[in-house]
Amino acid sequence: MAPHERRQVAVVAFGQSDHLRTTDELSEVEMLMPVLHEVLAATGLKTSDIGFTCSGSSDYLAGRAFSFTMALDGVGAWPPISESHVEMDGAWALYEAWVKLQTGEADTALVYSYGKSSPGSVRDVLTRQLDPYYVAPLWPDSVALAALQAQALIDAGETDEPALAGVASRSRTAAAANPHAQLKGPVAQGEYAVRPLRTGDCPPVGDGAAAVILAAGERARELCERPAWIRGIDHRIEAHGLGVRDLTDSPSTRLAAERAGVFERPVDTAELHAPFTSQEVVLRKALSLADDVAVNPSGGALAANPMMAAGLIRIGEAAARIHRGDSDRAVAHATSGPCLQQNLVAVLEGETRV
């Protein structure tokens, strides 16, 4: 679809929970509901006004089949609503909602995602998303796989441990201004988790939720003073075999960015879903980000990485900066799978202010 044929769709509201190491006192729906109410209140919409609802979450985090159906109680799913779910990060739920709005069958969409990592061991849980024949039987945990990528980058001369520590420090320092972040302010680089990655290079494990409201055309202007228009959005995937890929690069991110129109004009903000410091190095290169771009002013996934929500939060944070007038053109990125296997890129713009 050529850009001029698209409906213009904007993020008109964004909300997220305070991300915490554990939230035992709350079920998923109890954790999610305040966030849903926040975005509804921001737009003045009721759940019954929403044209389409789409969520992202994972049964493997919850340890229960069809766990997302419980969360549906929080959106008022009766009488029946138009609803869908992706078993991955909410950024992909947002993509599905964006497509739904493109069909013209809905003018507004509620997108939410959530994850509680605290009940299980997320490093082990994530091994179950790997190739079940050749890789998953070895139980390589998520930190180990990221460490293989980090070493490949170091061997290629693309980074070194002090540079990675710099990424960690800059992110957590930025997060000091983010009331929702789990890790704020300087964090010690610590011991090796899996060498060459130290604990400081790794994201915190925690629980959290996020929600976004999308609206098309004039509806967006009615609901938000300065809508964050999604000028382009695309997602791409690479070979699942880790040894087939060049781990120092992310051609899928570059291609998604190209298709989303990132390279047409400079961006001022980049919210990158890089749970590990080394992954920011890969993404900066793939997106050809200039030095003056504000990268992860929210602190990024190094400050709060609620599984299945952290990617949607990148889009939400970029949109919120446009809503506030802190950004005019931002790129938001979400990832899923080991070593940046799947990547989604969106370009968000605010209209010129007079």
Added chain:
Amino acid sequence: MTSVPSPEVLRAPLVVEFPFTRSLGPVQSAFLTGLRERTVLGVRTGDGRTLVPPVEYDPVTAEEIRDLVEVAATGTVTTWAWNHEPRRGQPLDTPFAWVLVRLDGADTALLHALDAPGPDAVRSGMRVRVRWAAERVGAITDIACFEPYEGEAAQAGTAPHTGAFDDPVTGIVAAARLDYTYAPGRAQSAYIHALSDRRTVGERCPSCRKVYVPPRGACPTCGVATAERVEVGPRGTVTTYCIVNIKAKNLDIEVPYVYAHIALDGADLALHARIAGIPYDEVRMGLRVEPVWTEGGRYPDHYRPTGEPDADYDTYKELV
């Protein structure tokens, strides 16, 4: 409105364990059977690259690929990561390096473990060889791990291979176990606490005023939090039921028995439970029932008739 302080949040271990049984295609079957026979196979792509481990479709062109070749059991580390604290299920229980190894004759790398004395003994570019598992069954774990190897390729180049073996492996069982600590959250914790006290509590929606039991903390109609705790029952009405004729494994209940939806008095949602104390073919819609606890039971074992006259259909028709 009752204002009961939140009881202590409940927690319980939850183990999810499943032996995923997976069938293999021709290429994966040949590869895993080959490992059992100490033979490492790759697959050739249309542009002449050799993929190890092999896949059935070219990751670039998506073309179906079947040309198997034998590669060496020696190779070169392309990247590594030192794992000083091995986790459950990983190939070695002593500190080891995760490695991607490009076997001699292959163009792609295989993920596995490298047994080395310490991180100083590992570098990208180092030479390694397969250490075979003593007992091999046709699985990636037939490679016990890699070990350092100072030497040339165990064989030169690649040789075409039919992929045919006696008694080929056609499937694997991928055992998966994940351990969780389940916490049901505020609303359900309160419900479970009350049950052990032989009381049933629901929560009322502040908007539509319906009482949900068991409460899950939200009204599915209004999408708002339900916070007002309401005691319901103990008596209730059978709204619908079924007769179970198949005995469940590990369940000590004689069949046939009746499983029913029961609208507890004061509740706007029926919960489900077993009915006993009445012949199975005499259970009916409208039957009035009450819970029966066994000694020390933390929830009702079943419901039995109260002896009251049946409830009028109009009193429960909204809950059927």
